[in-house]
Amino acid sequence: MKILVIGKTGQLGNAIYQKSLSSKDEFIFTSRKDLDLEDIDSINTTLSQFGNLDLIINCSAYTAVDKAETEIEKSVLINEKSVSQIGQYAESNGIKFLHFSTDYVYDNGLNTPNVENGKLGLNSQYAKSKYAGEQAIINNSNTVIIRTSWVYGNYGNNFLNTMIRLGKSRDSLSVVFDQIGSPTYVEDLANLALALSEMDWKGKSGVYNFSNEGVCSWYDFAYEIFKQTNIECKLSPILSEEYPTPAKRPHFSVMNKNKIKTSFGIEILHWTEALKNCLANR
Numbered sequence: 481m482k483i484l485v486i487g488k489t490g491q492l493g494n495a496i497y498q499k500s501l502s503s504k505d506e507f508i509f510t511s512r513k514d515l516d517l518e519d520i521d522s523i524n525t526t527l528s529q530f531g532n533l534d535l536i537i538n539c540s541a542y543t544a545v546d547k548a549e550t551e552i553e554k555s556v557l558i559n560e561k562s563v564s565q566i567g568q569y570a571e572s573n574g575i576k577f578l579h580f581s582t583d584y585v586y587d588n589g590l591n592t593p594n595v596e597n598g599k600l601g602l603n604s605q606y607a608k609s610k611y612a613g614e615q616a617i618i619n620n621s622n623t624v625i626i627r628t629s630w631v632y633g634n635y636g637n638n639f640l641n642t643m644i645r646l647g648k649s650r651d652s653l654s655v656v657f658d659q660i661g662s663p664t665y666v667e668d669l670a671n672l673a674l675a676l677s678e679m680d681w682k683g684k685s686g687v688y689n690f691s692n693e694g695v696c697s698w699y700d701f702a703y704e705i706f707k708q709t710n711i712e713c714k715l716s717p718i719l720s721e722e723y724p725t726p727a728k729r730p731h732f733s734v735m736n737k738n739k740i741k742t743s744f745g746i747e748i749l750h751w752t753e754a755l756k757n758c759l760a761n762r
């Protein structure tokens with residue numbers, strides 16, 4: 481199988497890259513310098529240079545949630561227009577397309593686990609642009625969109641690395657406890673991508689939720705990180721209104737993962753176990 485992975489330098493792209501080193505499949509990775517997703521007109525020409533592909537995995541995105549509130553055009557280009565273009569290319573060349581979206585589309589005021597076809601709330605530019613990207617490819621064949629949440633790992637900018645850095649340099653820290661979701665270890669997300677790449681998607685195109693199992697607040701996540709790393713830093717729970725950010729975040733973005741489990745036979749680890757695995761690989 482010949483697989484193109486767009487976005488080698490991000491958390492997910494890097495995790496897939498590490499796994500590709502021991503894979504029998506042929507992988508091609510692009511970074512921004514090979515394929516700039518803001519340059520929509522160049523996408524088709526660049527993709528066609530890679531010859532016949534079986535699968536495209538798009539790990540790239542405009543992920544600066546707060547900055548997106550002011551960099552609207554950029555977020556639209558990267559999270560919607562480029563996705564649409566890649567999707568069209570995949571569709572017209574019979575290539576499977578695996579794309580990633582976000583739990584932030586579920587900012588809906590509900591407090592029960594969100595299902596893929598349930599109520600949405602698009603209350604930030606990031607969520608709007610990611611959802612528009614989903615919509616641009618939702619009717620394509622052989623297309624799977626994974627909504628994931630709170631992605632972290634040992635590489636890249638993420639909550640785990642920030643908490644370890646701050647926890648080691650400060651005596652105390654305040655973290656919000658009224659945003660509830662589920663962390664996702666990037667290795668588990670990369671394993672999912674590679675498992676899906678081997679499967680038949682016939683009749684299964686569409687949107688799927690995926691994170692680790694279990695539920696927590698960012699405060700609980702920080703608490704568990706400090707516990708598992710023996711970092712002694714006093715943690716205080718605060719409300720989102722005490723830590724204002726330019727972009728509004730959902731209060732409850734827990735996702736129901738039954739669809740991916742039953743459709744593809746995926747088993748999912750609890751987030752505290754996944755965190756243990758991550759820290760063991762550090």
Ligand SMILES: NC(=O)c1ccc[n+]([C@@H]2O[C@H](COP(=O)([O-])OP(=O)(O)OC[C@H]3O[C@@H](n4cnc5c(N)ncnc54)[C@H](OP(=O)(O)O)[C@@H]3O)[C@@H](O)[C@H]2O)c1
Pocket residue numbers: 487488489490491492493511512515516517518538539540541542543558580581582583610627628629630631632636637
């Ligand atoms: N991180 C999370 O907590 C989270 C939560 C929910 C959903 N997701 C989704 O999961 C997917 C993977 O996220 P991630 O955490 O791995 O993202 P990430 O670490 O922020 O990486 C984003 C990638 O996109 C690339 N990129 C950005 N703008 C580009 C452009 N104009 N042209 C080409 N490449 C560009 C970046 O390249 P540079 O290194 O050159 O900037 C980087 O490789 C994304 O679809 C994201 O929306 C993430």
